[in-house]
Amino acid sequence: MNAQPSNRSAFLDRVADSLGRPRRTDGVQRPAWKHNVHLEQLADRTPEQLVEILKEQCFFIHTQVIESTPDLLQRTLDDLIAGYGGGPVIRSGDPRFMRYGLSFLGDSVWSAQAGRAENIRLAEAANIALVFADYALAESGTVVLESRPDQGRALHFLPSHYIAVIEWERIVPRSTQAMAEMNRRHEAGGSLGSCINLISGPSNSADIEMQLVVGVHGPLRATYVLI
């Protein structure tokens, strides 16, 4: 649908005019940036230190962190689900659920077969969303997830509670490393999900008298499980 013609050329000509030069259509390179502070920040920390930084930051973003192991993961998650008041649970179709031998009674799975409406209906009805992080950012207490056919965009926002499993080796110092890696993948022609979510704890707002309310439109509470 394009009822009205896009007046792209005239618009961009005018921008170039404002810059006092002819249109630039190629040959623009990013300059060498003056500083590497973003690359250096926390870059020298050991994995153990990063875990500590992540745990400390999660305290500030109202997110529970539970340390578990691949062997104990099923039990940890079962306990967490019970603690959040039980199902319904909706999880992504991430192959790691199978790899770790996880199964949950009566859960639903976000899937390509279910189709848009059904996936959204199940997520809206769910008490708990369960996902695996693609990356975790120590500094900001963030999990990074790409959308895929078996992991939709709304999965992270509709259920009341959010549980993300983080494998140790997925922890990087900060957003710099995750975004740089994804950009490299994109520029090399690799596939990148149509939506990238950086999620740092539960939803919140300070719109009423600057008082923090945890739990607004997205999940009310969040837990990360480290393995």
Next chain:
Amino acid sequence: MSLKTDNRAFGARTADGIGDAFMRGAVGSAQDSLKTRRLTAATALGDWEAWRELGQQIRQHTLANLDYYLEQMADNVERRGGHVFFARTKEEASGYILGVVKSKQARKIVKSKSMVTEEIEMNRVLLEAGCEVIESDLGEYILQEDDWDPPSHIVAPALHKNREQIRDVFAAKLNYEGDETPEHLARFARTVLREKFLEAEIGITGCNFAVANLGAINLVTNEGNGDLTAALPPTHIAVMGMERIVPTLEEMEVLDNLLCRSAVGQKLTSYITVMGPREEGDTDGPEEFHLVIVDNGRSDILASEFHEALQCIRCGACLNVCPVYRHIGGHAYGSIYPGPIGAVITPLLGGYDDYKELPYASSLCGACTDVCPVKIPLHQQLVLHRQNIVSQGRTGSVDRIQMKAVGKVLSSPALFAGTLRLANPMSTLLSKHGRIVRGPAPLSGWIGSRDLPQPVKKRDGFRDWYPHREGGGHS
């Protein structure tokens, strides 16, 4: 709502602000808490100055190549199956959006917070066409339910309201029966708005940054409403000011870090999302994606001496340190963009005819410039505005006569010495205990809020004292 939020004169608007004790208390404590949080978050990064320089360099590089990056963005969005519309004016922008809405025969629209949609008067256009437009950001939703009360802060739009007022608005408009606890009010809004998200036919969001090499937009939020707005309705329209663009995820990452820390003192907000048109095989996300890129006066700014103002990433840090904003509040600016950055860009977008007072709503202390994460020389731009306003003869006739008189006196040593001699006797009648206590404008304006010492007698003046002081008068 348009750029303009109040048709009254500047004096009436500021008098309202200064007279509103609750608002001033709320703004003061919000400033204090946001300032402290920003400082803590900035300090934690170590070399904050280097971060600012990096942010400035990224913004300047992108703006210097804006035509290139916008074209790259548009190509990538279209390659991914999205639609791009370039809007020269606000009418073109809101007209295009209305066209999309009509083509979908949609009536139910949900949107997340976006300043540029206010600027293009999108809500008015859609409401007049009979659509239901729901603001889903909690603060904006409160304002909407209170008969579209204007926002007073870029980041915390309902800052000027207290919890009791909000409870009363919800009770009157939505039959809310609970108490004024913020958590209860927020949960109530969650329940009401969840329905709206699920039934909306179109979702409209702003755009913190467009990521040119991806053809995706970046939203930075805390509540989760922006993501629901973009993910659930079958059609998503994103509206961006043309300057809000970065080359890649790498620069976006730096600017998001600067934005989150500067705006609210968070390392990253709860939800930072990079979203583009859905890919083959995606199970949700919008079936149709439109990106509206808005000029509406920005190319004129780009060509002007004010081009650095386009570096702005809308964090609101300059509002949080401004002593003038603290006292007059956001509404007094009469613009959707208040505070120091508002005083710079509002006259550029809306013209001096309506906004020539705003550059004077500053003490020029420079706190805004110091705090700006992308190093916009805000207070220097306010001085530039003042120079333009004076050179275009836009100051009042009283001002002009006064300045002429001052100019005459200062350029003649004899007149200057004579004036000094007469200043004390002439001000005696206006003074009490060595302070001037009454007088015509501009004296009255000054002494209304500050002390003005009476000029000293000639023999006590510096020029008479200096040559006779101990040690002689050699300079």
